[in-house]
Amino acid sequence: MIVGVPKEIKNNESRVGMTPAGVFELVKNNHTVYVQSGAGEGSGFFNHDYQRAGATILDTIGQVYAMSDMIVKVKEPIAEEYALIQKGQIVFTYFHFASSEALTKAMIESKSICIAYETVEDEDGTLPLLTPMSEVAGRMAIQQGAKYLEKPVKGRGVLLGGVPGVAPGRVLVLGAGVVGIQAAKMAAGLGAHVTILDVNMKRLRHVNDIMPPHVVTEFSNEFNIRKHIKTHDLIIGGVLLKGAKAPNLITKDMLKDMRPGTVIVDVAVDQGGCVETTRPTTHENPTYIVDDVVHYCVANMPGAVPYTSTVALTNVTLPYVLKLANTGWRTACKLDKSLGKGLNIVEGDIVYKEIAKAFQWEPVLA
Numbered sequence: 001m002i003v004g005v006p007k008e009i010k011n012n013e014s015r016v017g018m019t020p021a022g023v024f025e026l027v028k029n030n031h032t033v034y035v036q037s038g039a040g041e042g043s044g045f046f047n048h049d050y051q052r053a054g055a056t057i058l059d060t061i062g063q064v065y066a067m068s069d070m071i072v073k074v075k076e077p078i079a080e081e082y083a084l085i086q087k088g089q090i091v092f093t094y095f096h097f098a099s100s101e102a103l104t105k106a107m108i109e110s111k112s113i114c115i116a117y118e119t120v121e122d123e124d125g126t127l128p129l130l131t132p133m134s135e136v137a138g139r140m141a142i143q144q145g146a147k148y149l150e151k152p153v154k155g156r157g158v159l160l161g162g163v164p165g166v167a168p169g170r171v172l173v174l175g176a177g178v179v180g181i182q183a184a185k186m187a188a189g190l191g192a193h194v195t196i197l198d199v200n201m202k203r204l205r206h207v208n209d210i211m212p213p214h215v216v217t218e219f220s221n222e223f224n225i226r227k228h229i230k231t232h233d234l235i236i237g238g239v240l241l242k243g244a245k246a247p248n249l250i251t252k253d254m255l256k257d258m259r260p261g262t263v264i265v266d267v268a269v270d271q272g273g274c275v276e277t278t279r280p281t282t283h284e285n286p287t288y289i290v291d292d293v294v295h296y297c298v299a300n301m302p303g304a305v306p307y308t309s310t311v312a313l314t315n316v317t318l319p320y321v322l323k324l325a326n327t328g329w330r331t332a333c334k335l336d337k338s339l340g341k342g343l344n345i346v347e348g349d350i351v352y353k354e355i356a357k358a359f360q361w362e363p364v365l366a
């Protein structure tokens with residue numbers, strides 16, 4: 001198969017769909033890989049790295065789309081890319097169709113095979129191609145939170161780890177899922193005291209089993225949240241209700257109970273946030289202050305660490321890329337049920353019913 005890796009052209013996107021290691025594996029399996037010149041630069045992978053791994057560098061994005069059977073990328077195609085996608089071409093990337101009717105219509109018209117990272121689903125309901133980005137965001141939440149606790153950026157002036165003779169900072173983590181556990185682990189590693197809340201007892205039992213004793217679990221309810229926000233320096237929002245807006249666990253009236261300079265990192269901002277005063281921010285301008293509380297609400301946190309994010313993402317996408325290339329999409333999706341769930345639009349038909357539901361269209365099930 002001929003596999004194409006275009007450069008991402010969405011604003012501020014530095015990740016790339018394949019690393020030189022991926023190229024190496026594909027070439028070893030007798031496939032051809034075309035990489036657009038400069039595609040990996042934002043993530044620290046240069047043309048010569050790809051060439052050494054066996055790829056051919058093409059100058060333009062148009063050439064990559066025109067010459068490839070399968071396109072492997074990161075973000076959903078943007079308007080400039082719609083016309084480049086070929087009939088029958090496999091496009092393997094994040095699509096998030098339900099949030100864009102224009103993209104959905106364009107991909108239907110393209111008659112391509114759209115396999116969406118975000119709907120590839122394991123038997124236990126987990127989403128293996130979303131997990132690494134939550135891991136990055138969860139770990140990064142503590143790094144950012146620690147920074148914004150510093151006084152010059154309006155934080156409380158607390159060092160999370162404390163020092164001998166001074167108690168460590170206190171971190172409250174809402175949600176013990178992927179983001180929450182990674183955040184708790186990083187905070188605990190710095191020596192902070194961590195309280196982690198969830199409504200799922202299985203998650204709390206798991207955290208209790210694997211974390212050191214200065215990570216304390218409690219059930220998530222309004223009483224406990226109101227109690228803890230008064231004494232914690234950094235609050236991490238990592239809750240998720242699948243397919244729904246995040247619940248507002250911290251309402252505006254609660255901000256006045258927090259100490260000035262408390263920092264909230266609301267990772268769940270991409271689902272509306274779990275804090276009433278959350279609004280999406282960017283890496284250029286990541287924070288704002290409401291009632292003396294610092295809010296960090298960047299909706300694409302992994303974008304700030306493209307090297308780590310690219311490698312983390314491609315580690316989990318590559319096995320699927322290899323299956324698609326080795327056997328073709330029909331066989332690969334038949335044999336691997338998780339991958340099959342990634343099929344969203346096939347040759348003009350929506351096969352993932354939630355997309356049709358989002359726009360109140362009739363689904364055509366394969």
Ligand SMILES: NC(=O)c1ccc[n+]([C@@H]2O[C@H](COP(=O)([O-])OP(=O)(O)OC[C@H]3O[C@@H](n4cnc5c(N)ncnc54)[C@H](O)[C@@H]3O)[C@@H](O)[C@H]2O)c1
Pocket residue numbers: 131133134135137174175176177178179180197198199200203220238239240241246247249266267268269270271298299300301302
């Ligand atoms: N901002 C970013 O850049 C970024 C990056 C990655 C993920 N995210 C987002 O982070 C959020 C969390 O993702 P995840 O992968 O950790 O999800 P997850 O499903 O692994 O974990 C969510 C947890 O929230 C818990 N929860 C639900 N209701 C709760 C409540 N009322 N109180 C406390 N806990 C509750 C669930 O039981 C679950 O354990 C999602 O919205 C995800 O989209 C954001």
